[in-house]
Amino acid sequence: MQVLDVEHLVHLELRNWLRELIDLCHPDRVHVCDGSKQENDRLCADLVAAGTFIKLNPYERLGSYLACSNPKDVARIEERTFICSETEEEAGPTNNWRKPSEMRPHLRRLFNGCMRGRTMYVIPFSMGPLGSKMSLIGVQVTDSPYVVVNMRIMTRMGKEVLDVLGGDLEFIPCVHSVGKPLTPKEKDPPWPCNPEETVLAHFPKSREIWSYGSGYGGNALLGKKCLALRIASVIGRDQGWLAEHMLILGITNPEGEKRYIAAAFPSACGKTNLAMLTSSLPDWKIETVGDDICWMREGEDGRLWAINPESGMFGVAPGTSMTSNPNAVAAMKKNTIFTNCALEPLGDVWWEGCGEDPPPLLRDWRGGRWDPQSGEPAAHPNARFTTPLAQCPVVDPAWNDPNGVPISAILFGGRRSSTVPLVFQSFGWDHGTFLGATVSSETTAAAAGVVGKLRHDPFAMLPFCGYHMGDYFQHWLDVGGALQAEKLPKIFYCNWFLKDASGNFLWPGYGENIRVLKWIFERCDGRGAAEESPIGFLPTPEAFDVSDLEVNVKALFHVDRQQWLQEAQDLEYYFKLFGAHLPKTLADELHNLRRRLS
Ligand code: SAT
Numbered sequence: 001m002q003v004l005d006v007e008h009l010v011h012l013e014l015r016n017w018l019r020e021l022i023d024l025c026h027p028d029r030v031h032v033c034d035g036s037k038q039e040n041d042r043l044c045a046d047l048v049a050a051g052t053f054i055k056l057n058p059y060e061r062l063g064s065y066l067a068c069s070n071p072k073d074v075a076r077i078e079e080r081t082f083i084c085s086e087t088e089e090e091a092g093p094t095n096n097w098r099k100p101s102e103m104r105p106h107l108r109r110l111f112n113g114c115m116r117g118r119t120m121y122v123i124p125f126s127m128g129p130l131g132s133k134m135s136l137i138g139v140q141v142t143d144s145p146y147v148v149v150n151m152r153i154m155t156r157m158g159k160e161v162l163d164v165l166g167g168d169l170e171f172i173p174c175v176h177s178v179g180k181p182l183t184p185k186e187k188d189p190p191w192p193c194n195p196e197e198t199v200l201a202h203f204p205k206s207r208e209i210w211s212y213g214s215g216y217g218g219n220a221l222l223g224k225k226c227l228a229l230r231i232a233s234v235i236g237r238d239q240g241w242l243a244e245h246m247l248i249l250g251i252t253n254p255e256g257e258k259r260y261i262a263a264a265f266p267s268a269c270g271k272t273n274l275a276m277l278t279s280s281l282p283d284w285k286i287e288t289v290g291d292d293i294c295w296m297r298e299g300e301d302g303r304l305w306a307i308n309p310e311s312g313m314f315g316v317a318p319g320t321s322m323t324s325n326p327n328a329v330a331a332m333k334k335n336t337i338f339t340n341c342a343l344e345p346l347g348d349v350w351w352e353g354c355g356e357d358p359p360p361l362l363r364d365w366r367g368g369r370w371d372p373q374s375g376e377p378a379a380h381p382n383a384r385f386t387t388p389l390a391q392c393p394v395v396d397p398a399w400n401d402p403n404g405v406p407i408s409a410i411l412f413g414g415r416r417s418s419t420v421p422l423v424f425q426s427f428g429w430d431h432g433t434f435l436g437a438t439v440s441s442e443t444t445a446a447a448a449g450v451v452g453k454l455r456h457d458p459f460a461m462l463p464f465c466g467y468h469m470g471d472y473f474q475h476w477l478d479v480g481g482a483l484q485a486e487k488l489p490k491i492f493y494c495n496w497f498l499k500d501a502s503g504n505f506l507w508p509g510y511g512e513n514i515r516v517l518k519w520i521f522e523r524c525d526g527r528g529a530a531e532e533s534p535i536g537f538l539p540t541p542e543a544f545d546v547s548d549l550e551v552n553v554k555a556l557f558h559v560d561r562q563q564w565l566q567e568a569q570d571l572e573y574y575f576k577l578f579g580a581h582l583p584k585t586l587a588d589e590l591h592n593l594r595r596r597l598s
């Protein structure tokens with residue numbers, strides 16, 4: 001392993017920035033990560049020695065580990081997430097705002113000496129294929145080796161990134177600390193963190209990220225939501241492209257024709273499952289480009305092209321099984337980091353909905369013997385697996401292509417038990433933007449707080465947009481307006497989560513979702529019949545393939561005028577939140593919806 005030294009880095013700005021951080025955080029040691037396997041092996045061995053990692057049974061899970069977090073550090077914390085723009089208006093009504101002149105001194109106080117007794121790791125990483133015009137480079141400083149080994153899966157990381165960065169390319173500075181300095185005699189807990197002082201600050205103008213106090217997921221792997229969504233959404237606004245909370249999949253029909261679809265759903269609503277679904281219709285095939293984040297911009301041919309800025313999945317474990325997602329199950333057979341899953345006595349992981357009964361003597365995510373009678377789950381509901389995307393059996397051949405893939409359709413969806421039918425198509429780009437703006441969904445365990453509460457989550461970006469949401473809507477209208485209408489992706493809205501009066505799901509979901517994608521594919525090709533309804537185009541009964549399925553088609557595509565008038569009323573109220581920033585086009589779309597309903 002080649003030892004990289006801060007003082008030998010060729011990038012002057014990077015060197016100076018690191019010197020300042022070393023002065024501020026006072027780490028005992030500094031390690032610039034090269035991303036090599038040797039480095040990773042050593043860090044994993046250190047994590048095992050520290051009690052953070054348990055090495056899993058290599059016959060079941062080669063090169064894999066389980067980490068269990070502090071019970072106070074298990075999810076994203078939206079109340080502690082801040083956009084520090086100059087004015088509150090720039091951050092908009094959906095973000096927490098702090099004045100930079102208040103946040104900066106607060107951060108200086110928190111970070112002062114915060115890495116005492118620890119190693120400062122320097123992680124150069126690329127969001128997007130190395131050297132792609134669409135990629136962005138970040139450098140994360142962290143005192144968590146758990147973060148380093150996760151970042152090595154989730155991003156392209158290490159020496160090659162420094163080579164691309166060269167002496168003068170720009171990088172996005174990301175500073176992270178678990179916020180638990182150690183005195184010389186103190187024993188380090190297995191999951192150091194500081195829940196009382198946790199704060200995640202984003203500076204859109206200087207494009208900086210500072211995260212303190214949490215070691216979990218999106219709070220700590222700063223390339224993901226912080227850079228690839230909150231900061232990238234601001235860069236995309238300034239440069240004319242889109243940074244979205246979307247999966248990207250390729251779909252191939254029986255004739256061998258292929259299209260790419262991007263789809264936005266809130267966290268823990270099945271993006272990973274949809275991105276790699278195993279089709280229930282023979283001869284239809286799905287391949288995966290990404291399962292969480294999508295950057296889209298105009299390509300040379302005037303269409304929208306997309307890359308997945310990540311290189312791994314940070315997927316929700318509970319509910320992942322051979323039935324719901326056999327490809328994810330195969331992907332996580334090796335080189336995977338599990339967090340907050342339960343542990344079997346023979347050294348494999350277990351979670352609710354894994355398809356197998358809990359074995360005796362299960363250890364729960366808190367580290368104690370699990371009592372099946374307790375009513376508590378053995379795995380935390382937001383337990384995760386971190387797995388290289390390349391290990392997914394159906395990873396798309398173009399997933400790492402620096403040019404990305406051309407997008408034919410965009411889907412929006414949320415978790416709605418009523419009102420919204422299984423699938424419908426927008427009348428055009430502006431109406432599609434309106435549909436994105438109207439996404440509502442029941443909250444999940446991906447963020448701290450109440451689960452199952454219906455809330456507006458426009459474009460599934462509510463916790464991830466780095467500026468005023470009203471301006472973000474306008475940006476969507478502008479991006480679409482700049483492209484030729486016939487080259488624009490078609491926009492759809494879908495809802496897998498409809499329930500009947502007894503609370504049973506109306507739609508089987510998972511592999512059967514291919515039927516929805518099939519109709520979308522055919523609509524993109526100018527086939528696939530549809531009929532106009534007040535809310536958009538619905539599939540005609542003949543055009544929607546329910547062969548061999550026992551479902552209530554009528555209920556799945558029912559548009560209840562009363563419910564929709566109520567929905568429109570609620571939207572009118574919601575849209576007021578955006579004040580003068582609400583694009584007139586969207587107010588007009590709402591007006592038109594009302595007119596069509598009455
Ligand atoms: O932000 S995380 O990556 O921790 C989880 C999520 O919201 O998808």
Ligand code: MN
Binds near residue numbers: 266267268
């Ligand atoms: Mn997500």
